[in-house]
Amino acid sequence: MKKTLLAFVCVALCCSCSVFRKSSSGVLDVQTSMSSVNTAELDVSPTKIYFNYLPTKQDCKTGLKNVINNAVTDALKEHRADVLVGMQWDALTKKHGKVRKVTVSGYPAKYKNFKPAN
Numbered sequence: 001m002k003k004t005l006l007a008f009v010c011v012a013l014c015c016s017c018s019v020f021r022k023s024s025s026g027v028l029d030v031q032t033s034m035s036s037v038n039t040a041e042l043d044v045s046p047t048k049i050y051f052n053y054l055p056t057k058q059d060c061k062t063g064l065k066n067v068i069n070n071a072v073t074d075a076l077k078e079h080r081a082d083v084l085v086g087m088q089w090d091a092l093t094k095k096h097g098k099v100r101k102v103t104v105s106g107y108p109a110k111y112k113n114f115k116p117a118n
Contacts, residue, residue, distance in 0.1 A: 037117050044085050044109040051075035053102045060098050064091060071102040081108030 053071035060067065068089050076084065084106035092101040 039115050039117050040111040041113045042083075042085075042109050043112050044107050045079075045081075046107075048086075048105060048107055049075065049079055049084075051078065051104045053104065055099050055102065064093070064097070064099055067091070067099045067102055068104070071104045075104045075106075076108070079108040080110075082110050083108075085109050 051071065051074065053067070053074055055067045055070065059070055068091065071089065072084060072087065076082070084104070085108075087104065087106035089105075090103045091099055092103075093099050
């Protein structure tokens, strides 16, 4: 009898202390526009670059579009460029759509000679 009562008390205590956590998040598409009253020249490199990006587990959870954006960002940082001209990308994925590798190619370019537009 004591063993049954003790087992019942232990089960009741374990069940009553469980914690459930649920969260959600959403993304709102905000329409933004940008205008500038300046002009600038674009200095494009004559050599094409190829950059391989291996995403982390966290990157893979965000989707292919964000993984490509991260790959382009890292390529620009590595080559100290502002933009990739003629950018192309190639993604290697697994069966379930998990991204394994992204290759980004293009011509790195920098903006220079900023002038006010007339």
